[in-house]
Each structure stands twice: as structure tokens, then as C-alpha cells.
Amino acid sequence: MTTTNGVKECVPPQLDNLLKLDPYLEPFQGEIKRRYNVFKSILKQLETEEKGLDTFTSAYKHFGIHVDSKTNAINIKEWAPAARAMYIRGDFNNWQERQYPFTRDEWGVWRLTLPPLSDGTPAIKHGQIIKLLIEKPDGQLEDRLCPWSRYVQRAEKSNTYHGVFYNPPADQIYKFKHPQPKKPERLRIYEAHVGISSWKGEVATYENFRVNVLPRVVRQGYNTIQLMAVMEHAYYASFGYQVTSFFAASSRFGTPEELKELIDEAHRLGLTVLLDLVHSHGCKNTVDGINMFDGTNGCFFHDGPRGYHDLWDSRCFNYMQREVMRFLLSNIRYWLEEFKFDGFRFDGVSSMLYHSHGIGKFFSKMNI
Template identity: 40%
Template structure:
């Protein structure tokens, strides 16, 4: 008998149900250990999905989770948005493509290239912004978001210069929406928010909680209705500029917290991750959004 049943005898009448759930968890935990190297490694999907560089092999690999897809193609301005780069299906619903460097050493998909996925599903062909893109930017010609290959050359990468502050014993948090934190009636940038940091420090705060960091559908959602969880909001600037903001906050001794709720996933299908593989139960479920 588990100790919990001794601590709370009222649970004994539900022992079979509790043990059923515990055994199910143990089974999945073993599956993760056997196939993914453990739950911790499985949780680090950013090291597996999206664009991954293999320097010794002079190539990139792109991987996406599309369990119910029939076919999938990586399309973008690098191939004139044609179906010339098919992904190959693998285990556990993963689709991948190797992208060898060109003969002159240039990447097959250059830095700042815009791209999407074209997916053939049971219900027809759809286009999606990859779930693991590092940046998504609006294409003003068609008024939708595209993924952006974001991998600056070493000379253009922001290098963190200041150590992360020690965790304070007592938090005094300054919360702000980066886009509307300025004085003017417009969208402000990551770098413009740096000007507010001295005042935050002077007022005695030791932590900064920033909202609307992940790419989201519209300003009206106040940063929720997230469309890409690994892409900093392009309305405020680039990923490198976000790094500079965080690094500057660290220089002032401010702990930086990012407001991110994974349950606040956008139900959008054109620019969000809902129905990524054409089904209603890929990243989201049929009764979406919550409460519907």
C-alpha cells in the first residue's frame, strides 16, 4: 500500500482508480525513457524540432510533428514557394527533411528567409506556420504570418554580457506589456523599453515580468492567444533585441520573468498551431477554446 493511503484512509475506497492512474503514468514514463531518453530530454523539443544545425555534416535538418499528415513540404522564398522540398515521415508523427549546404557553402535556407509548411491532409491541402519557428513575421502582401529562419551570423548575434541575478528572497515585481508601455499611442519596441529600466530599479523593484513576449494573434488579445510559443513577438523587434533587453535588465540586477500560459493557445489555423496536421486534436482539442 502506498503511504498516501495510510496518511488519508478516506482514499482507500478509491485505491483501484488511483493505482490505475499511477500505473498509467509509470507506463508512459517508461515509454519516454525507452524512446526519448527520459521525460526531461523529451521536454527539450526545441533541440529536436524546427531547424537544427549539423555543422560536421554541413547541413540543416528541419523537423515538425504532424501525426495525421499525408504529405508535407517545406516552402518559402528560398524555393519560390514550390513543393520542391518534401518532408519524410518518421516515428511518432515526426516529419523531417535534410537541407545540405550549397556547393559554395551557403545555406539552403538563408537567415531571414520566410517559410511555411504545405500539408496534405485527409481533408485537403493546408498551409501552416511551423510550431517551432524562432520568429514569425507578417507578410503584408497577403496579411498573414510566415515563419522566419532566424540564425544570425556570429557577428550579428547578441552575446549576453551580464550574469543572471541571484534569485531574490522576496520578489517585488514590475509587470509590463512591452508594446504599450511607452508614452505614445503606438507599438513600442524591446529596445525602447530599456529606457524604463532605470526607473523600475529606482522604484525598488527587483523583478521584471514582461507580457506579450510570445508571438500572438493581435494586440486585442493583450499577448494571449499565442500563435508561436518559441517566437518572440516580431511587433516589438527581433530575438536579438529581446536578448539585449533581458541582458540590460540583468545589468540592473532585475530578475526577468516572462508571462506565458501554454493553455492560451490561439484557435487560429492560418497563423496559429491549431489543426496543424489538419485534425482538431493535434495541439488543440475539438472543444477549443477553453470553456466552449
């Protein structure tokens, strides 16, 4: 039998083993098969329309802000389908508003190339503050952070965050020294929050965790650490579950290079490192989040009531939107490739699977 998308219907691999492992799933075989075939259909679309999953999930390498290693030109690429115009400004141009306009293609993707300075260096210096200036559908201008930002910091005398151009010199980029350990047969997981990993009354650091916590984890017999609150979040008390910048390692604890060094040291000690990945929802912030990025209520999230999670007071992603899918899958690959995380703990999966978000539901035999 073939689906409407031309994909032959198939049974999920090892379904029988899954049902033996969890007999409670037996009444839901049909739904499991349906979802698996939806997955196969989408995978076929990506193969025919996006040059395959490998290319599709590599978007983090060209979306956002990147320096051309050969020319030192800065290439910027953003998706904001409803925006009327887009500009970049910051310390590098004394915050002039319309000096550097982007061009838009038919898919709502905006592009801009900043040529190098006369001395051959990039037009924006490492560490300079930058913002994207978005002209919304109503004509108003609004400063926003790049959704693909790799480093953001809290502004002085403020609780909001600003974008930082992250392009450290080659001698400051951490180079991994140790191979990733073999996957453990049985996980013994130590869940940890870097910021509260010290006995001192302060926000702890990646360095403190590397030097003082990792050895203790090994001594206690764990083989895996699961790091919470790594993805940047403006609201510290959310424990990292109100993510504002999905590609930025939290600057509260140090630099991206210090996080890489932490992970590399964990690998040297034989520890598998998991990231607590939050793709089940996003923070409602607009000043320093991705909510309403193009000036509409949708963009990365569902428009209307479906786009809100009432209990979490947050926004719900539109997973069937192609660019949202690109953003989130690329985010997964980014953390794997750039930071050498070994895997993930996916937060809030019931909210991703069900329109009800699993609210008020009991997932046990009692509910069958």
C-alpha cells in the same frame, strides 16, 4: 502500495507544510496525492521510454528547422500524425510546391534534410520567408507555419503572419554578458507589456524598454519584472494571451537578439525576469497558428468539445498526448536556456487543472 504503472505510491514532499500554509486545501489531500502520483508515473515513463526528462525537454534543439553547424545542411523535423504529405517551400525555391518532400516515420514525425548549396552555404538564407506545405487527410494542400518557428513576421498588407528563416550571422547573435541574479527572498514584481511601455502613440520596442523603462523600474524599488505578450500572437489586442507561435519572440517589438539584450541588461541591474507563459490554451488561428496543424481537429489539442474554451474562444491542449507534452515542456526550457528568463508566471492554471476550466467556480472556503 504500488500503482498500476509500477510506481510506488508516495506522499508529496512537504505536504504538511503546504496544508499549514493553506488550510483550505485540507479536504483535498486525496486529490493532491493522486495528482502527485500521476506525475511520478509519467516521470517514470519518460525515464524508461524517452531517455529521461533532460532529453525529453531538449526537443527544441532538434524539432523545427536547424542548420548543422559543421555541414550547413538544414535539418527539419515536425510532428503531424494525420498529414498525408509534407513539403517545404518559400523564397529559396520560388515557392515551388512539391520540390522538397519529407519522409514520415511510424510516430507521425516528418523529416527532411536540405543539403548546402554548391558554395557551401545553407540552402535557405537568413530572413527568407518559408512555409510548410501540408497535404491534409482530405488531400487538400495548405501552407502552414512551423510550430517551432523562432521568428515570424506580419505579412505586408495583411494581418496574418509568415515564417521567417532565422539564422543570423555569428556576429549578429547576442552574447550574454552578465550572470543571472540571485533569487529574491521576497518578490516585488513590476508587470509590463513592452508594446505599451512608451508615452508615444506607437508600439514600443525591446530597445525602448531596455533603455527607458528598466532604469525607472529599479529606481522605484522593484526587484523583478514580469513580461507580458512576449510569445508571438497575431491578434495584438489579446495582450499576448492568444499565442500563435510559442517559440517566437514577438517581432512587433524587435528581434530575438534585442529581447536577449533587454534581459541581459535587466540582470546587470539586479532584476529577476519572469515570462508570462501561456500554456493554458492556444489561438484558434490556422493560417498562422498551430490549430489543426495536421489537418485534423486534434493534433496538439483535444478533439471534440473538450478541445475548446468557450469563454476564451480558443483551443485547449491535450496534455496527455506525448508529443504535446514534449512541445510544451521543451518550450519552457527554450525560454530558460535561449533567453535566460529566470522563471515564469503560468497563465490560466485553473483551466489546466480542471475539466470545468474553473468557469463559474469560487475557490474559497465558501465553496467547500
